[in-house]
Amino acid sequence: MKIFPDRLSPQQDDFYNALMDAHEGLSETDSHALNARLILLMANQIGDLDVLRDLLTTARAYADV
Amino acid sequence: MAYDYTPYPYVPPKGLTQAEPRHPVAIVGAGPIGLAMAIDLAQRGVASVVLDDNNVVSVGSRAICWAKRTLEIFDRLGVGERMLEKGVTWKIGRQFHGDREVYSFDLLPEDGHKYPAFINLQQYYVEEYLIDRVRDFPGLIDLRFRNKVVDHADRGDHTLLTVETPDGRYSLEADWLIACDGAGSPTRNRMGLSFEGQTFQEQFLIADIEMKDSPFGDAAVPERWFWFDPPFHKGKSALLHMQPDNIYRIDLQLDVDADARAEAAEDKVIPRIKAIVGDKPFRLDWVSVYKFRCIKLDRFVHGRVIFVGDSAHVVSPFGARGGNGGIQDVDNLGWKLAAVIQGKADEALIATYHDERSHGSAENILHSSRATNFMTPKTPIEALFRTEALRLAHDQPFARRILNSGRLSMPCSLEGFALQTPGAAQVPPGSPLVDAPLSGAEGETWLLSQVQGDFTLVGFGDVPLPDVPGVRRLGINQRAADYPCFTATHGHAIRRYGSDIAYLFRPDGHVAAVFRRPTAQDVARAAGRAMGKTTETA
Incomplete structure (x- = not known):
């Protein structure tokens, strides 16, 4: 499984803006909670455990520690 | 060398000693927009008087990035080639995060266009060239320096202006x-029109420096460099651009609560520049600290008063949509106003200037607001998303495209607006023209040179064009016809527009209608519709 290079453009700005709007007015704690819910919803939507494991590994690889 | 700001002469206007006949058009402001407006009208035979409170061109470089579409409009106004020759053509944009390059883009468009994606040219040169061009129309453009409009009154079918000069006041x-x-339009303020929108708290410092050695290091070609969180300016953003005459533009984000006056002082500015260019010698040319807003007027047309350029709409500078947007306003209004003044169209056509350009400016405001929001995160969560997008951008293509340091000015489509006849084609109705090289009996030319200025019906490939009053005809890759024909050099024009199809272009180059088999009746109806004539229902 390979991560898609780019499936967002040319609507990347619309998405990013909608994401920021979703956080509008939330406290930092509530924003983190929203992010957690969003990840769970997206995981269900993707629905493929191999893909999800790949994404988790990739995201983790960028961590500083 | 620093630009020589030679003052233009003040000539006492006739109105001081005797009543002037009513002018068809008075233009307030001799910046790039006002001057371009006067030239556009003059090329159509409409006289105007241009009133400016000052007598020198723009002090400081101000607007420097001129987009392809703007250059094409300037070409029609007779100044495009001079601007291209003097301007710096850049095509590579690099984005840095800290001291690492994360992404670069190449603006080099496909072959076969007269103008590049962008040039950088100081606003004072643009104004100087436009003023020189104004001099070609002595009978049609009356350009008056140090003539400050201090009042105006709506008289229904005309406006009465009060103008102040060094020799006193007169009316016109x-x-x-x-x-x-x-x-800051005094005209708009005098009319009490609401001009409120999003105001950004961030302040930015612009410094123009002249230096012999390029601050781009070994890069032989001019580029645009943008830094998120650069090592020399922690936690903020920075932008570097090249202009002609070895002038470089540096744009630095400042703290929200920075003291603008102190930030513009040399003792504060010079260390900031040295942090970027190192020990290379430079001369400080111009400094400005600014904030910005994103706003547009509810209506651009108020009876016989029309707002064009920044008086109608303002945007943040990221994306170069201010000056470029204003020149597109001029392009949209010029032919419409001339047609109304010359009795070829109903006054209602002017309302479509508002419809079409209000749409264009809304698009500019959307893009420039988003770029500004990305560059200046407001909350810890916004900052977190941006930091992680930057981190991913080092090797994830999708994340690179999320990085937003300004989506550079592109012309808007007018598809779906009343003047266009709906239709399907490679370049659909409403789109701005796409340039292409042509060769004809008199040598090499460009589609934009042949099409802009008048209603023009262009046949691509084997499609005979009917003769319709008020519509020029042009054939591309056609057998002999009784109108001018050209060959599509390297096939570019056919590839871009398709074959066996005719396009009706408006005088501003936007596609008004397309036809597979154009009849005189269909073309006349589409041209009438583009002139704002309501078609009788069958």
Whole structure:
């Protein structure tokens, strides 16, 4: 499984803006909670455990520690 | 060398000693927008008086990035080639995060266009060239320096202006008043029109420096460099651009609560520049600290008063959509106003200037607001998303495209607006023209040179064009016809527009209608519709 290079453009700005709007007015704690819910919803939507494991590994690889 | 700001002469206007006949058009403001407006009207035979409170060109480089579409419009106004020759053509944009390059883009468009994606040219040169061009129309453009409009009154079918000069005041009547008097428009303020929108708290420092050695290091070609969180300016953003005459533009984000006056002082600016260019010698040319807003007027047309450029709409500078947007306003209004003044179209056509350009400016405001929001995160969560997008951008293509340091000015489509006849084609109705090289009996030329200025019906490939009054005809890759024909050099024009299809272009180059088999009746109806004539229902 390979991560898609780019499936967002040319609507990347619309998405990013909608994401920021979703956080509008939330406290930092509530924003983190929203992010957690969003990840769970997206995981269900993707629905493929191999893909999800790949994404988790990739995201983790960028961590500083 | 620093630009030589030679003052233009003040000539006492006739109105001081005797009443002037009513002018068809008075333009307030001799910046790039007002001057371009006067030239566009003059090329169509419409006289105007241009009133400016000052007598020198723009002090400081101000607007420097001129987009392809703007250059094409300047070409029609007779100044495009001079601007291209003097301007710096850049095509590579690099984005840095800290001291690492994360992404670069190449603006080099496909072959076969007269103008590049962008040039950088100081606003003072643009104004100087436009003033020189104005001099080609002595009978049609009356350009008056140090003539400050201090009042105006709506008289229904005309406007009465009060103008202040070094020799006193006089009054002047004009059928149409075009306010090109900038973001702080005194005309707009006098009318009490609401001009409120999103105000950004961030402040930015602009410094122009002249230096012999390029601050781009070994890069032999001019580029645009943008830094998120650069090592020399922690936690903020920075932008570097090259202009002609070895002038470089540096744009630095400042703290929200920075003291603008202190930040513009040399003792504060010079260390900031040295942090970027190192020990290379430089001369400080111009410094400005600014904030910005994103706003547009509810209506651009108020009876016989029309707002054009920054007086109608302002944007943040990221994406170069201010000056470029204003020149597109001029392009949209010029042919419409001339047609109304010359009795070829109904006054209702002017309302479509508002419809179409209000749409264009809304698009510019959307893009520039988003770029500004990305560059200046407001909350810890916004900052977190941006930091992680930057981190991913080092090797994830999708994340690179999320990085937003300004989506550079592109012309908007007018598809779906009343003047266009709906239709399907490679370049659909409403789109701005796509340039292409042509060769004809008199040598090499460009589609934009042949099409812009008048209603033009262009046949691509084997499609005979009917003769319709008020519509020029042009054949591309056609057998002999009784109108001018050209060959599509390297097939570019056919590839871009398709074959066996005719396009009707408006005078501003936007596609008004497309036809597979154009009949005189269909073309006349589409041209009439583009002139604002309501078609009788069958």
